Amino acid sequence: MTRLFEAKLLLPGLLVLATFFLFSSSAYAASFDLVLEGGRVIDPESGLDAVRNIGIKNGKIVKISRHELKAKRTVNVSGLVVSPGFIDLHAHGQNNIANDFQARDGVTTALELELGVYPVGKWYASRKNKAIINYGATVSHSISRALALHEVPPDHELDLFKDALAPDISRKELDDAALLRMTDILNQGVIDGGLGIGVGLAYVPGARRKEIFHLYQAAKSNSVPVFVHARVTSVVEPDSTSALQELIANSAATGAATHVCHIGSAGGVQVPTMLKMIDGARKNGVDISTEVYPYTAAHTFIGAAIFAGDWRKNIGMDYHDLQWTLSGERLTEDTFNKYRKEKSEGMVIAYFMPEHIVAAAISHPGVMIASDGGRWENNVGHPRGAGTFARVLGRYVREQKLLSLQDALAKMTILPALRLQSYTPMMLNKGRIKKGADADITVFDPLTIIDKASFEKPMQYSKGIHHVLVNGEFVVRDGESVRNTFPGKAIQNGK
Ligand SMILES: [Zn+2]
Incomplete structure (x- = not known):
């Protein structure tokens, strides 16, 4: 009892x-490594734009909630926008000096897709566990063709400028046997993880139309896009629109996708026509996309093929429109000829794009934002490597009201993710604030965000970016760079 x-x-x-x-x-199981509390969460894919708390665990977003979430660390982000981290499809800066400026501009993934790299496997290995933000690259067409020409010993440490873009090599044409060798090299680069084929066509005038058609066939057989700096920027026939038509034709004929790099500097005053051509091609089933950087000047090396022949008439600019990057001086006929002869790899800033053209491209539906920035030379360079994304959000969204905040963020997040995800499944979890996505997150103040980098002082961090997380780790915290942390991961074809 x-x-x-x-x-x-x-x-x-x-x-x-x-x-x-x-x-x-x-x-205990539901606790998080980190909670971002009370921010205005904007996810361009789902259209979410509301105050939410975000729970992060093991580098992933595991909960998005209206309710309080308990975590080891909670960071209050009320009054700030919580966005997917920005994805830059065109970032030549692939070292941690460049990464620091990119992170401070809200970028969590920076990819070298235009000129590409070689050898691809070795390049990825060189960045492993050392990168501040996520990294990736295409296989370089210009180096692949130089190898196919037997212009470069295969065991030689390759230099893009000296070995592939120098006038004597870049002007050579490939015969049929060399075309087959080039295709093999490109195929191997994609197998090694390359995110497509990177083509600086304007820098290799020896590449005939047949060569580029072959390259597109290789891209199609590997199910990857071609990222291309089009053949000419010219107002004189054959002009910029004909350069774009070559790419559209190759995409239509092979089925490989085209991504047109920096439509602003590819087209200048012809950009409105070129955007109509791209929209029309898309409507008619061609897989083609483009991007723009928010500046009226380009940046390239003075030895480039685009400065050969009657370039002033072709591009519609003159010597004084060029600025020698190292000193800031405007060029004359004498200094132009001197530098082109004596320091052909030296960089010049080229002022030739009207502001209203740049603005039209930024606000055009479907045009992505990409920097084309980051090759810093003795602490000078083009400001786009430091200010591109904050400049769009501050100058064009807030000040000029040219496009909505949501539309601008889509151009920096989900649109680039969609471009890559069909062959790079990792990108299905980037560019989004959703359960299961990678915790690549940018937290900024929409009322103060602005670029500070200028042509006079390019290495200036953007303002208004409060926190940046890469795979769940802070690389920017309370507006300051977090040092000695390398959470960046490789973005590779097939992974
Ligand atoms: Zn380019």
């Missing part, structure tokens, strides 16, 4: 105890 009584008392007690353990263990 007594024992039965005791058992009856014991049973509810055990139940209470069991319930306690059950709840406390589930509470």
Whole structure:
């Protein structure tokens, strides 16, 4: 009797105890490494634009909630926008000096897709566990063709400028045997993880139309796009629109996708026509996309093929429109000829794009934002490597009201992710704030965000970026760079 009584008392007690353990263990399981609390979460893919708390665990977004979330660390971000981290499809800066400026501009993934790299496997290995933000690259067409020409010993440490873009090599044409060798090299680069084929066509005038058609066939057989700096920027026939038509024709004929790099500097005053051509091609089933950087000047090396021949007439600019990057001086006929002869790899800033053209491209539906920036030379360079994304959000969204915040963020997040995800499944979890996505997150103040980098002082961090997370780790915290942390991961074809 007594024992039965005791058992009856014991049973509810055990139940209470069991319930306690059950709840406390589930509470433990539901805890997060980090919660971003009270921010205005904008996810361009789903259209979410509301105050939410975000729970992060093991580098992933695991919960998005209206309710309070418990975590080891909570960071209050009320009054700030919480966006997917920005994805830059055109970033030549692939080292941690460049990465620091990119992160401070809200970028969590920076990819070298235009000129590409070689050898691809070795390049990825060189960045492993060392990168501040996520990294990736295409296989370089210009180096692949130089190798196919047997202009470069295969065991030689390759230099893009000296070995592939120098006038004597870049002007050579490939015969049929060399075209086959080039295709093999490109195929291997994609197998090694290259995110497509990177083509600086304007820098290799020896590449005939047949060569580029072959290259597109290689891209199609590997199911990857071609990222291309089009053949000419010219107002004189064959002009910039004909350069774009070559790419559209190759995409249509092979089925490989085209991504047109920097439509602003590819087209200058012809950009409105070229955007109509791209829209029309898309409507008619061609897989083609483009990007723009928010500046009226380009940046390239003075030895480039685009400065050969009657370039002033072709591009519609003159010597004084060129600025020698190292000194800031405007060029004359004499200094232009001197530098082109003596320091052909030296960089010049080229002022030739009208502001209204740049603005039209930024606000055009479907045009992505990409920097083309980051090759810093003795601490000078084009400001786009430091200010592109904050400049769009501050100058064009807030000040000029040229496009909505949501539309601008889509151009920096989901649109670039969509461009890559069909062959790079990792990108399905980037460019989004959703459950299961990688915790690549940029937190900024929409009322103060602005670029500070200028042509006079390019290495200036953007303002208004409060926090940046890469795979769940802070690389920018409270507006300051977090040093000695390298959470950046490789973005590779097929992974
Ligand atoms: Zn380019």
